[in-house]
Amino acid sequence: MSYLEAQGRGGLLSWLSSTDHKRIALLYLFLLVPLFWVAVSLGFAMRLKHLFAGDFLMSAQTYNALFTVHGVIMIFMFVIPGLPAVFGNFFLPILIGARDVSFPRLNLLSWYFFAAGAALALLSLFTGRGAPDTGWTFYVPFSLRTGTNVPLAVSAAFVLGLSSILTGLNFITTTHRMRAPGMTWHRMPLFVWALYATGWIQVLVTPIIGITLVLVILERLFGIGVFDPAKGGDPLLYQHLFWIYSHPAVYIMIVPAMGAVTEILPTFARRTIFGYRAIAYSSIAIAALGSIVWAHHMFTSGMSDLAGVIFSLFTFLVAVPSAIKVFNWTATLYKGSIDMQPPMLFALAFVFLFCIGGLTGIIQGALGLNIHLHDTYWIVGHFHYVMFGGTGFAFFAALLYWFPKMFGRMVEPKPVFIAWGLMFAGFNLLYGAFLLLGGMGMPRRYYAHLPQFHPGHLAATVGSWLLVAGLLVLFGSLLRALRSGRRAEDDPWGGKTLEWRIPSPPPAENFAEVPVIDAAPYAYNPGRRS
Amino acid sequence: MPFLAQASSASARIDSVFLWVFAVCLAFLLLISFFLVYFSVRYRRSRNPEPEDIEGNAWLETVWTLVPLALFLAMFYYGWTDFQYLRNPPKDALLVQVIARQWAWSFKYPNGKQSDQLYAALGRPMKLETRTLDVIHGFFVPAFRVKIDVVPGRRNTVWFTPTLLGDFDIQCTVICGVNHSAMLSKVRVVSEAEFKEWYFSDEAAPRVPAAAAPAAGKEPPIVGLLRGKSCLACHSLDGSPMVGPTFKGLYGSRQTLLIDGERRSAVMDGALLRKAISRPGSVQVLGYPPIMPPAKLSDEEMEDIVAYLRSL
Structure with missing residues (x-):
């Protein structure tokens, strides 16, 4: 009996009270997907507005609320929790041969925090004096002065942070304590390494955003003055605190995505990963170095020039482990036997789009260039390449890859190929145009744009149509597969890691008998080696 | 930068560093893309049914750690030298106060002259000292490749030497409220002679055909x-x-x-x-x-x- 049927199939309560890591993963998925679509719709509406340079479709106040809410939902409620909460929860225990995470009840509590945070965020849109209009960064003093509903939105981010911390804690402990006999550190699948590194970032830096957000609320309610120069405070203190969390958070978003792609490539190339240790340790290096680059968001803020130089140097250093991963992924295709199924295609698109995201990051990491590019559409293009082209495409790759295991159904590949084509073309048109616009000096968060930027905006808007069309086709075929997809075999892709050795969908406690591990995770051709 | 005038002494410097960093990055992207596509085609299952497990290569790992590291350090260095140029104004720069507020710019010259557009003389370095009356704003002149945040409690500075005559956009780059995208002005670069004539006259704007005088002079x-x-x-x-x-x-x-x-x-x-x-x-x-x-x-x-x- 699979986990979907155990404990009574239909009862909502049996889901809301389940401590099964797989059910919790699906609970997350069912919150994340609608939230994703809300945020996509907001982004789509913003692009429509830019069909005209001036007033169109919405007021400036509405536009400012849209980019704020788009960012808050996408970052705090889709990209950060996306891969860890859904695929991490589902597959981390299975991949190490465990029956659940270390703290199953805490895991359920994390989901409730997440649901409560999401509810507060949505509430902030419709209550008080309007949706927040500060951008997702909530920079003071504007976030202290605006009449809009900042305190509630900030509280929402605070509660979401609790969820993130507890999930990270659970994953670290699970990796340390729950591995099956013989599952040494260097026999762990690389997705586990990625989740482990991510867990540490979540536990160590998320409390800082908690403190910061509480300070914003105290400042708003009581005017305590920590960010107010008239009372001896400093607005830059807020920016430092905010980015001490929010830059490592970028790695919370991307490292699990890298891990998922690292699972997919060997399966469809039917050969072992190239450079296992390099990929594993580079996850840890990214987590460590990524925690000391935050002030590269502040080169124009007026902080000391020396600080700028140091943070620029660290920024270049953190690019090295990412480059190592890209080279190893590419080398993994060498002398493989490549089956271009939809998950593989999305994984390869991830590598390409992540390269653009990383390389544009290199360009803006150079101090002199950053001064021009900062706060322009270049930055917006860059982080969409990393977070959407990177994490988003990896999320879809992981969803397509593990869909047969999670739901026991196969997804029809043909429409997914069409979806991929639309998404890939639309994505590059949309965010490629953003990079160009940014180079030309188009500032971000602008309701109205100057005439010289109009052609770029038109191209980007057309790109957004293709992208959304592709997303619709993709989700349409996923929904159809969920209802009437062909039954999946236990190992439809010919994968070697542990999840492919148990039934699709897995039974309630994963393994009838806990497996004993005696080999590396991706041993496809143990007899044949060059 | 594409489709953007090089109107200050910093522009060409920034652009040349941008060009080579961009070229290196593009080469890297093309290299990776080539191998992704080539391997996907060359080793597709129908053509290469028998894969090989290659677990790694210490020599290759070393090369693709050290080569990017060296390139990245070079990029860092050139970014740094440009930054030093941007952060060190010449001693003889004309000091102008920039006052930012929701949602307008105002510029105050050493002799007390005030304007809502920034008049500058061709070839004469100008240093701006910024302050804000309310929230954070960002002072950005794309054609000059300069930008500085205008932060409460700080007098952040920025400088430039205009090298082209004409009008160049000033845009606010830090979200500052509903009219953020309307917080625009212009730098109007005129000849040294025209600038001086305006500077020492009572007129609100220099007398040049291109510059339509703002209405400020005649209103009650x-x-x-x-x-x-x-x-x-x-x-x-x-x-x-x-x-x-x-x-x-x-x-x-x-x-x-x-x-x-x-x-x-x-x-x-x-x-x-x-x-x-x-x-x-x-x-x-x-x-x-x-x-x-x-x-x-x-x-x-x-x-x-x-x-x-x-x-x-």
Whole structure:
């Protein structure tokens, strides 16, 4: 009996009270997907507005609320929790041969925090004096002065942070304590390494955003003055605190995505990963170095020039482990036997789009260039390449890859190929145009744009149509597969890691008998080696 | 930068570093893309049914760690040298004060001359010292490749030497409220002679055909006061719709208001106007966004403004 049927199939309560890591993963998925679509719709509406340079479709106040809410939902409620909460929860225990995470009840509590945070965020849109209009960064003093509903939105981010911390804690402990006999550190699948590194970032830096957000609320309610120069405070203190969390958070978003792609490539190339240790340790290096680059968001803020130089140097250093991963992924295709199924295609698109995201990051990491590019559409293009082209495409790759295991159904590949084509073309048109616009000096968060930027905006808007069309086709075929997809075999892709050795969908406690591990995770051709 | 004039002494420097960093990055991208596509085709299952497990290669790992590291350090170095150039103004630069507020720029010259557009002389270095009267703003001139945040409690500076005649956009780059994208102005680069003539005259703008003089010179002082306090960024004087309610006919009209959070219908009189101006959150006209910043006014200015609104 699979986990979907155990404990009574239909009862909502049996889901809301389940401590099964797989059910919790699906609970997350069912919150994340609608939230994703809300945020996509907001982004789509913003692009429509830019069909005209001036007033169109919405007021400036509405536009400012849209980019704020788009960012808050996408970052705090889709990209950060996306891969860890859904695929991490589902597959981390299975991949190490465990029956659940270390703290199953805490895991359920994390989901409730997440649901409560999401509810507060949505509430902030419709209550008080309007949706927040500060951008997702909530920079003071504007976030202290605006009449809009900042305190509630900030509280929402605070509660979401609790969820993130507890999930990270659970994953670290699970990796340390729950591995099956013989599952040494260097026999762990690389997705586990990625989740482990991510867990540490979540536990160590998320409390800082908690403190910061509480300070914003105290400042708003009581005017305590920590960010107010008239009372001896400093607005830059807020920016430092905010980015001490929010830059490592970028790695919370991307490292699990890298891990998922690292699972997919060997399966469809039917050969072992190239450079296992390099990929594993580079996850840890990214987590460590990524925690000391935050002030590269502040080169124009007026902080000391020396600080700028140091943070620029660290920024270049953190690019090295990412480059190592890209080279190893590419080398993994060498002398493989490549089956271009939809998950593989999305994984390869991830590598390409992540390269653009990383390389544009290199360009803006150079101090002199950053001064021009900062706060322009270049930055917006860059982080969409990393977070959407990177994490988003990896999320879809992981969803397509593990869909047969999670739901026991196969997804029809043909429409997914069409979806991929639309998404890939639309994505590059949309965010490629953003990079160009940014180079030309188009500032971000602008309701109205100057005439010289109009052609770029038109191209980007057309790109957004293709992208959304592709997303619709993709989700349409996923929904159809969920209802009437062909039954999946236990190992439809010919994968070697542990999840492919148990039934699709897995039974309630994963393994009838806990497996004993005696080999590396991706041993496809143990007899044949060059 | 593509489609963007090189109008300051920094522009060409920044662009040349951008070009080579971009070229290296593009080469890297093409290299990776080539191998992704080539391997995908060359080793597709139908052509290569028998894969090989290659676990790694220490030599290759070393190369692709050290080569990017060296390239990245070189990029860091060139970015740094450019930054030093941007951060070290020449000693003889003309010092101009930039005052930013929601949602307008104002520029004050050493001799007391004030303007809402930035006049600069061709080839003459200019150093700007910034301050804000409210939230953070960002001073950005794309054609000059310079940008600096304008932060409360700080006097951040930026400098440039214009190398092209003409008008160049100034844009605010830090979200500062509903009119953020309208917080624009221009740098007007004129010849040294024209600049000097304007600088030492009483005229608001230099006498050059290209530069249409802003209306500031001819309007009555009370309108100047309203403009100076940024009221006119959101409120019109002629009844045309803007972010906030128009001033025309506002005094004495019956409005649906939010007074201290309570919804009421009331006639706009002097007392209500004074309350609305000094504590914007406490009186709002329904249907407009609650975004008005408080204005610092003397009692005399407040009375002048109320009297003027009454006359409209």
